[in-house]
Amino acid sequence: LICYLSEHGFDHAISPKLLSNPTSKDFQHILIFLLRQIDPSYSFQTRLEDDVRAVYKQLGYPFPISKSSLHAVGSPHTWPALLGALAWLLELLTYDEAASNKQLESEELDAEAQGNRIFFDYLERTYDSFLGGDDNFEELDQELVESFEVKNQLVREEIESFEVENAKLEEQVAKIRVSESPLVALRAREKDLEANLDKFRKLIEELENYRTKTAARVQEKKEEVLSREKDLKQNAADIEKLKVAIAQQESDA
Structure with a gap:
């Protein structure tokens, strides 16, 4: 309250001490x-007591303000209630100021803010009528009712739209639950591939062992062939020696 008064040019002294025990x-x-x-x-x-009570009643203040409290404003028994009334009025002004500064349009506000905006506009108009000496607000009351009926109809239509969309989503969820999940299928495929990979690894290992054994046998055969070739050469040399010896004997005879 002190901040609001100071920021808006209140031209009287104001302090926490004064607000703790104010005069009328x-x-x-x-x-x-x-x-x-x-x-x-x-x-x-x-x-004072008549005007204050009338103004607050017209603004829709939800609590009664007694005449006796306005006769003894600073009393410990009456001041808390009157301070609450000032705080309530301050909330209305703060909201209206914030809405004006931001230039909020009703359709851009959320549901609660729209309701507050409609009601505050109603309070302003009825208060203007009250100051003009008119205390019959039936027409304004009817406009307020119609405004809320229009707003409620829009809310109902939005709810119906959400319900339709929700039904579609529930149907999609049901279909997904019935059908096989793509993730499950991918995991099954992954297991199959892993099993095939293990088979290929075993096959490669067997082929590698076979290649090693085959290479060893080939080497053994090569060594065996070389040994036989060596023996054949030795046999051929021995035969040649025998032929020479036989020829020599025949010549000597």
């Missing part, structure tokens, strides 16, 4: 300042 004049200055944020020309028309 202090309360009146603060209240008039806040109400003039709604209506710059506002001033009390009759007695």
